[in-house]
Amino acid sequence: MSAVSFEAVLAVAGILFALGLAGLLARRNLLFVLMSLEIMVNAAGLAFIAAGARWGQPDGQVVFLFILAVAAAEVSVGLALVLQVRRHFKSLDSDAAGTMKS
Amino acid sequence: MMFYAAAAVAVISTVLVITRSNAVHALLYLVVSFLAAAVMFFALGAPLAAALEVIIYAGAVVVLFVFVVMMSNLQAERSRQSPWTSLRAWAGPAALSLVLLGEFLVVIASRGTRGLGPGAVPPKAVGISLFSTYVLGVELAAMLLLAAVVGAFHLGSRRETPHHRFFEETPK
Numbered sequence: 001m002s003a004v005s006f007e008a009v010l011a012v013a014g015i016l017f018a019l020g021l022a023g024l025l026a027r028r029n030l031l032f033v034l035m036s037l038e039i040m041v042n043a044a045g046l047a048f049i050a051a052g053a054r055w056g057q058p059d060g061q062v063v064f065l066f067i068l069a070v071a072a073a074e075v076s077v078g079l080a081l082v083l084q085v086r087r088h089f090k091s092l093d094s095d096a097a098g099t100m101k102s
Numbered sequence: 103m104m105f106y107a108a109a110a111v112a113v114i115s116t117v118l119v120i121t122r123s124n125a126v127h128a129l130l131y132l133v134v135s136f137l138a139a140a141v142m143f144f145a146l147g148a149p150l151a152a153a154l155e156v157i158i159y160a161g162a163v164v165v166l167f168v169f170v171v172m173m174s175n176l177q178a179e180r181s182r183q184s185p186w187t188s189l190r191a192w193a194g195p196a197a198l199s200l201v202l203l204g205e206f207l208v209v210i211a212s213r214g215t216r217g218l219g220p221g222a223v224p225p226k227a228v229g230i231s232l233f234s235t236y237v238l239g240v241e242l243a244a245m246l247l248l249a250a251v252v253g254a255f256h257l258g259s260r261r262e263t264p265h266h267r268f269f270e271e272t273p274k
Binding site for chain 2: 004009012019020022029031032034036038045050052053056060062066072073074081087092
């Protein structure tokens with residue numbers, strides 16, 4: 001880790017995570033909800049990379065690879081569910097699927 | 103310096119992702135955000151993570167999103183857009199990625215004196231750690247990906263009976 005301070009990287013990761021959380025809470029379109037989830041997962045990965053670089057160990061990048069696998073699985077299943085919701089409710093609004101079946 | 107420029111690009115493009123109304127415009131900014139994250143990883147001394155970020159996030163995940171956007175609003179798509187509106191759509195992401203391209207050229211032109219710091223972790227060390235200490239995690243990740251493939255195939259298949267009772271017709 002050359003010139004970048006650890007706290008600065010953690011601050012950037014926190015800002016990105018907060019932006020993803022804001023998008024997750026504010027947007028109603030299911031596609032934007034999934035994009036915000038990706039942003040949050042990416043910010044968590046950035047924090048792990050920063051920790052790995054701080055101590056010069058490969059463990060941070062290893063955990064980033066696991067995060068990558070989890071994010072790929074999550075987005076594939078999530079997008080298939082979005083297509084199902086779109087096919088059934090004819091809408092991508094998250095409120096369209098808001099009621100449970102009686 | 104390289105890190106802070108990339109961080110600024112990442113934050114700006116992420117703000118633009120969550121405020122766009124058009125999904126395709128948001129995806130363009132999402133690609134820029136992931137590329138900026140890759141530059142940040144490189145500046146932190148993690149070249150393997152940077153390459154995988156570009157390949158998997160900016161490549162595969164965004165392509166999945168684009169497929170779903172194309173499949174989901176074919177009806178709403180209007181073909182009466184002028185070249186000026188499409189120029190406005192891609193000018194912002196292009197300007198942000200020009201910053202990243204500038205950093206890329208600076209790193210190449212410095213012939214290795216800039217970029218990876220002394221605390222950099224080479225991909226070889228990551229591979230050795232991945233397949234010795236974390237080999238159980240690799241196998242669990244493989245099982246997770248297999249389950250995701252089966253689940254996505256099941257949910258994506260078009261059939262008459264609903265996949266879940268949540269999708270059944272409500273008796274009115």
